[in-house]
Amino acid sequence: MDYNFTEIEERWQKFWEENKTFKTPEDLTNPKKCYVLDMFPYPSGAGLHVGHPEGYTATDIYARYKRMKGFNVLHPMGWDAFGLPAEQYAIQTGTHPSVTTKNNCDTFRRQIRELGLSYDWEKEINTTDPEYYKWTQWIFIKLYNTWFDEKLQKGRPVSELAIPEEIRKHGKKEISNYSDSKRLAYYDNALVWWCPSCRIVCANEEVLYDGSHEKCGNRVEKKNLKQWMLRIPHYAERLLTGFDKLDWPEGIKDMQRNWIGRSTGAEVDFRIDGMKEILTVFTTRPDTLFGATYMVIAPEHPLTKLITTEGHKREVDNYIEAASLKSDLDRTDLAKEKTGVFSGRHAINPVNLRKIPIWVADYVLPGYGTGAIMAVPAHDTRDFEFAEKFNLPIACIQDPDVTDPDQRKRIIAGRECWTEDGRYINSSDSTTGIDINGLNKEAGIAKITAWLESKNLGKAKINYKLRDWLFSRQRYWGEPFPVIHWEDGEITLLDESELPLELPALEKYLPGESGESPLANATEWLNVTDRTGRKGRRETNTMPQWAGSCWYYLRFIDPRNDRQIFDPAKEKYWMPADLYIGGAEHAVLHLLYSRFWHKVLYDLGIVSTDEPYTRLYNQGMILAFAYENASGAKVAADLAEERDGKFYNRETGEELRQLVAKMSKSLKNVVNPDDVVSRYGADSMRLYEMFMGPLDITKPWDDKGVKGVSGFLGRTFRFLSNQANIHPGDEDGEILKALHQTIRKVEGDIENLHFNTAISAMMIFINLAIKKGRITKDSARIFTKILSPFAPHLAEEIWSFLGHNKTISFEPWPEVNEEYLKEEIFEYPISFNGKLRFRITLPVSMEKDEIIRNVLADERTKKWLATGTLSNIIVVPNRIVNVVLKTNP
RNA sequence: GCCCGGAUGGUGGAAUGGUAGACACGCAGGACUUAAAAUCCUGUGGCCAUAACUGGCUGUGCGGGUUCAAGUCCCGCUCCGGGUACCA
Numbered sequence: 001m002d003y004n005f006t007e008i009e010e011r012w013q014k015f016w017e018e019n020k021t022f023k024t025p026e027d028l029t030n031p032k033k034c035y036v037l038d039m040f041p042y043p044s045g046a047g048l049h050v051g052h053p054e055g056y057t058a059t060d061i062y063a064r065y066k067r068m069k070g071f072n073v074l075h076p077m078g079w080d081a082f083g084l085p086a087e088q089y090a091i092q093t094g095t096h097p098s099v100t101t102k103n104n105c106d107t108f109r110r111q112i113r114e115l116g117l118s119y120d121w122e123k124e125i126n127t128t129d130p131e132y133y134k135w136t137q138w139i140f141i142k143l144y145n146t147w148f149d150e151k152l153q154k155g156r157p158v159s160e161l162a163i164p165e166e167i168r169k170h171g172k173k174e175i176s177n178y179s180d181s182k183r184l185a186y187y188d189n190a191l192v193w194w195c196p197s198c199r200i201v202c203a204n205e206e207v208l209y210d211g212s213h214e215k216c217g218n219r220v221e222k223k224n225l226k227q228w229m230l231r232i233p234h235y236a237e238r239l240l241t242g243f244d245k246l247d248w249p250e251g252i253k254d255m256q257r258n259w260i261g262r263s264t265g266a267e268v269d270f271r272i273d274g275m276k277e278i279l280t281v282f283t284t285r286p287d288t289l290f291g292a293t294y295m296v297i298a299p300e301h302p303l304t305k306l307i308t309t310e311g312h313k314r315e316v317d318n319y320i321e322a323a324s325l326k327s328d329l330d331r332t333d334l335a336k337e338k339t340g341v342f343s344g345r346h347a348i349n350p351v352n353l354r355k356i357p358i359w360v361a362d363y364v365l366p367g368y369g370t371g372a373i374m375a376v377p378a379h380d381t382r383d384f385e386f387a388e389k390f391n392l393p394i395a396c397i398q399d400p401d402v403t404d405p406d407q408r409k410r411i412i413a414g415r416e417c418w419t420e421d422g423r424y425i426n427s428s429d430s431t432t433g434i435d436i437n438g439l440n441k442e443a444g445i446a447k448i449t450a451w452l453e454s455k456n457l458g459k460a461k462i463n464y465k466l467r468d469w470l471f472s473r474q475r476y477w478g479e480p481f482p483v484i485h486w487e488d489g490e491i492t493l494l495d496e497s498e499l500p501l502e503l504p505a506l507e508k509y510l511p512g513e514s515g516e517s518p519l520a521n522a523t524e525w526l527n528v529t530d531r532t533g534r535k536g537r538r539e540t541n542t543m544p545q546w547a548g549s550c551w552y553y554l555r556f557i558d559p560r561n562d563r564q565i566f567d568p569a570k571e572k573y574w575m576p577a578d579l580y581i582g583g584a585e586h587a588v589l590h591l592l593y594s595r596f597w598h599k600v601l602y603d604l605g606i607v608s609t610d611e612p613y614t615r616l617y618n619q620g621m622i623l624a625f626a627y628e629n630a631s632g633a634k635v636a637a638d639l640a641e642e643r644d645g646k647f648y649n650r651e652t653g654e655e656l657r658q659l660v661a662k663m664s665k666s667l668k669n670v671v672n673p674d675d676v677v678s679r680y681g682a683d684s685m686r687l688y689e690m691f692m693g694p695l696d697i698t699k700p701w702d703d704k705g706v707k708g709v710s711g712f713l714g715r716t717f718r719f720l721s722n723q724a725n726i727h728p729g730d731e732d733g734e735i736l737k738a739l740h741q742t743i744r745k746v747e748g749d750i751e752n753l754h755f756n757t758a759i760s761a762m763m764i765f766i767n768l769a770i771k772k773g774r775i776t777k778d779s780a781r782i783f784t785k786i787l788s789p790f791a792p793h794l795a796e797e798i799w800s801f802l803g804h805n806k807t808i809s810f811e812p813w814p815e816v817n818e819e820y821l822k823e824e825i826f827e828y829p830i831s832f833n834g835k836l837r838f839r840i841t842l843p844v845s846m847e848k849d850e851i852i853r854n855v856l857a858d859e860r861t862k863k864w865l866a867t868g869t870l871s872n873i874i875v876v877p878n879r880i881v882n883v884v885l886k887t888n889p
Numbered sequence: 890g891c892c893c894g895g896a897u898g899g900u901g902g903a904a905u906g907g908u909a910g911a912c913a914c915g916c917a918g919g920a921c922u923u924a925a926a927a928u929c930c931u932g933u934g935g936c937c938a939u940a941a942c943u944g945g946c947u948g949u950g951c952g953g954g955u956u957c958a959a960g961u962c963c964c965g966c967u968c969c970g971g972g973u974a975c976c977a
Binding site: 250261263365368382385696697698704712757829839872881884 | 890891892893894895900901902903907908911912913914915927928956957958959970971972973975976977
């Protein structure tokens with residue numbers, strides 16, 4: 001019988017749908033549960049590309065396997081549908097984004113269904129559905145009403161915030177300001193990145209290092225705008241320690257650790273000569289205080305203007321002005337050439353009471369640490385560069401741990417910078433009584449920090465790079481904030497009962513050039529009046545796209561609940577997500593934001609776990625071959641033809657160059673999953689996606705590879721669907737052994753997400769079975785079961801041939817019978833000095849001595865013994881024998 | 890610059906320190922066919938020897954090292970990919 005995949009796949013997709021095969025079990029008493037989660041997609045107009053099904057197939061195999069293992073499985077899919085493309089389209093055509101979104105979701109859903117992915121569609125969610133974003137707004141209210149208790153390291157309701165007497169006596173306004181200063185969500189003037197092309201503010205995270213917007217590639221500018229911010233840095237420590245119990249790739253944990261950027265050091269107070277103000281700096285190297293020969297203060301620092309002396313005022317003001325006009329791009333661009341001016345003022349180094357000049361320079365950033373530094377040019381490369389340029393003194397205070405005597409001389413003379421360890425020199429002072437000479441870095445840091453603390457001159461301090469999260473966008477197509485700004489300046493949030501606050505209908509979606517959201521045009525929606533007649537305006541910014549994806553995994557648990565965000569009993573049962581797969585592009589932002597929200601919800605008792613995703617895995621990117629001709633013009637991939645290892649344009653015959661690159665329209669190398677499905681079938685598509693290589697690596701799509709797996713499925717189908725090949729007798733020993741080896745291999749590989757080798761194991765089995773010509777019905781059943789998570793349509797079809805009328809999806813996963821795997825004999829590789837020479841077949845139970853006797857007795861051994869003198873024989877039972885010879889000269 | 894990956898046949902890739910190249914593509918030869926496609930069978934890292942069976946040398950980016958034994962562990966590089974960027 002021919003393998004008619006189209007017919008088979010349609011039939012089973014229909015069957016699963018009609019029978020609600022993959023409906024999530026309602027019974028919460030099964031102790032075995034498995035929540036298998038995909039990063040839900042943004043439904044773009046282009047439809048699915050082959051990168052999507054990679055992760056989806058992996059989770060699908062895992063979910064199907066777990067069902068067969070007796071687990072209750074939650075495997076949902078939904079749409080992260082707020083976002084710019086639908087809004088851009090609305091601006092151009094006037095089509096409401098919800099229309100565009102609905103069409104795109106329909107396409108995605110159809111494509112996903114056609115891949116035979118076993119999602120429970122009753123759990124489908126859409127972040128743009130008011131019934132969904134109602135709860136996004138609800139969480140925002142929770143964030144607003146939460147403060148972070150440093151002592152308990154825990155978020156708590158603002159109602160539990162103790163107001164200090166000091167504040168209380170200043171009245172209501174001060175009290176309210178005080179709580180606002182503690183809330184996890186706050187509204188403030190912020191110097192923010194603004195993309196003039198998208199007319200939107202961007203989070204720091206969305207601005208690339210070259211100063212361009214990651215979404216559109218255009219240059220961003222700084223703008224001062226009133227914005228909503230979230231105090232994620234409060235959770236920095238918890239976000240770091242949370243990793244300990246997570247089964248995540250180390251690389252992703254590292255990326256998040258870098259992003260959080262914890263650094264330990266000390267804050268040190270410097271007196272300013274002739275003023276009562278104190279200049280506090282943060283340093284990771286308090287041990288180098290004796291080498292601090294000048295200070296640098298950021299132009300934006302509140303003390304900068306104050307400390308500047310009359311004679312330097314003009315110069316400093318000009319510098320501040322210039323720095324404020326510079327975009328951060330310029331600031332980074334000029335990184336190679338540092339700039340700065342002298343303030344005219346000196347600070348007093350607390351360790352030796354020497355006066356050191358205070359400079360103003362923009363290589364010190366206002367947002368990190370205290371916005372001012374002590375400069376130790378001898379032991380910090382940036383300070384060294386600056387000092388060299390402006391002829392500032394460089395005082396080496398550390399005899400470096402170097403072997404090169406010339407280098408050591410240069411360092412001690414202050415002609416070269418040394419940032420590693422060494423022994424302190426010139427690091428004592430009789431007036432202040434501190435002395436760290438002779439110590440190394442670790443001991444020096446400890447001693448100086450303790451001394452600073454004892455003299456009340458400073459304290460140990462931990463700093464983080466992580467900044468407050470800019471949480472508003474000047475856009476229409478996002479969640480509206482449940483916020484009203486009153487004419488008297490008060491800000492109130494809607495009551496939970498007033499949610500959702502729906503997006504109003506608009507005629508024009510274009511945002512204002514000054515940073516006004518298009519919602520400012522929705523007059524009727526915008527203006528509100530309270531009972532007392534006080535007038536107010538709704539917040540016109542909307543939430544960023546991250547908002548909806550921060551918590552969607554929670555709504556999947558109970559998506560139709562209209563009274564609660566979810567039923568707590570269900571949350572307790574299903575959380576945390578046992579497996580979460582998606583692209584590494586979300587390694588930092590989505591995962592960090594999402595963990596942050598989750599921890600807040602945990603602190604408030606809304607969720608039962610501290611972390612949302614137990615096991616995370618990143619699929620690699622799928623690249624594709626692209627072709628260009630001699631002049632560099634791209635040629636569509638399907639026009640390229642290979643002959644003798646060279647590539648030619650099928651139509652013009654000109655020679656082409658093959659490239660491997662990301663799929664893109666401009667390279668004309670996009671592979672459309674629909675084409676693959678119609679040519680080879682969904683099962684082949686699934687199998688190829690998994691067979692290409694390890695899930696986590698970047699790999700190129702090659703149509704020829706699909707042929708390989710499709711051939712395997714065809715052979716399997718033809719072999720197992722032919723009654724003549726299925727016999728009623730006892731199973732052949734070799735087949736039985738291979739079958740059970742295959743079960744074990746496939747099971748272990750699925751658990752480890754090594755799908756490529758699982759597939760190759762199944763290929764090996766089928767090749768053997770075909771060679772043998774027949775197998776028993778039992779073997780056929782077992783093989784069909786282990787194949788079913790990978791190629792579910794085909795497996796269902798064969799399962800029904802084998803006489804079953806129920807779905808294979810819940811058949812128990814076959815057990816490995818160790819009896820069949822036992823070996824009587826082992827073919828020992830015999831090597832001489834590590835080089836394999838020949839093999840001897842011996843019983844597995846044979847003792848070492850006996851093995852050695854057998855090896856020595858072998859005719860072929862004599863030949864090799866003649867090349868040297870026998871010195872040792874290593875026998876690793878059932879593995880290898882290595883004869884060690886001393887070679888004759 | 891710093892952090893993290895990676896480098897294995899013509900290609901994608903396999904290998905708990907123990908038989909390198911599983912499986913698949915491609916290629917070559919053969920069967921079926923009027924022919925092609927499809928399908929099936931055989932071979933396939935490189936080099937050398939042999940009529941052949943077979944035998945030898947060599948081989949996992951480069952250079953060292955540890956070990957009876959290294960693709961795998963250690964040290965030093967090169968190149969490629971990802972992240973990050975004056976973070977004090």
